[in-house]
Amino acid sequence: MPRVFGKEEFKMIPEFDFHVHTHYSDGLSEPVEMVEAATARGLRGIAITDHGPELSVGISPTKIEQMMNDVEIVNGDADIPVLLGIEANIIGLNGEIDIDEEILNRLDVVVGGLHNLASSAQIPKALAKDYLNTVMNTMKLQKIDILAHPFWFHEDLSKYLSQEDMEDFAKLAVRTGIAIELNTKYHSPSREVLTTCLREGVKLSLGTDAHTPSEVGDLTWQMSMIKKIGAKKEDLVLEEFL
Structure with a gap:
């Protein structure tokens, strides 16, 4: 039976971190160290989501099986669920x-992240449009569960987009069942994006983008933003992947 939160308890206790990196990509620690940190912080679950191989700091293709086996072993020994995931890189304007x-079929959770945008646009508004179209093409085409740090590409690109753009994005997220991440590292997306997503019924996911054990489960910004936009427990992705 799902746990029932009291009002104050929900404000104070973040329960899951669905975006964590280890030494298999650009993190600094073993998966077991990240899981130990999550347990010590009182989380009820964590996802190991190292970068895919196309990023310069991503996991080597020859290490993917090793990483998957390592996470499986850690999960078997851990006191909390450890989800096997990846931060897949979006690598083309068409959503590849x-x-x-x-x-993908062997993973518990797939996070989609856009780090290199295949665009020649120089004007921020045009770049933002290319970002939006790329992300939406990915959402239509790929089996991803969470979109990482939405609209962050060296800066917040959402400020260059219209409200209609944001509504189209949010409606697509609902149709495809893709959650939108509240990301600790970049404090993204903006309050305006989150308010639109919440109004349209998009699920929200919590992720630190942690690269060290000390960063795991530090969801202070997310909990503050959740309060500001009036999100409730049912608006969040919590136990859906377990």
């Missing part, structure tokens, strides 16, 4: 990603 379907 760098993880093949055979691997």
Whole structure:
């Protein structure tokens, strides 16, 4: 039976961190160290989501099986669920990603992240439009569960987009069942994006983008933003992946 939160308890206790990196990509620690940190912070679950291989700091294709086996072993020994995931890189304007379907089908959670945008646009508004179209093409095409740090590409690109753009994005997220991440590292997306997503019924996901054990589960910004936009427990992705 799902746990029932009291009003104050929900304000104070973040329960899951669905975006964590280890030494398999650009993190600094073993998966077991990140899980130990999550347990010590009182989380009820964590997802290991190292970068896919197309990013310069991503996991080597030859290490993917090793990473998956490592996470499986850690999960078997841990006191909390440890989800096997990846932060797949969006690598083309048409929505391609760098993880093949055979691997995707073996994962508990797939985070989609856009780090290199295949665009020649120089004007911020045009760049923002290319970002939006790329992300929406990915959402239509790929089996991803969470969109990482939405609209962050060296800066917050959402400020260059219209309200209609944001509504189209949010409606697509609802149709595809993709959650939108509240990201600790970049404090993204903006309050305006989150308010639109919440109004349209988009699920929200909590992720630190942690690269060290000390960063795991530090969801202070997310909990503050949740309060500001009036999100409730049912608006969040919490136990859906367990």
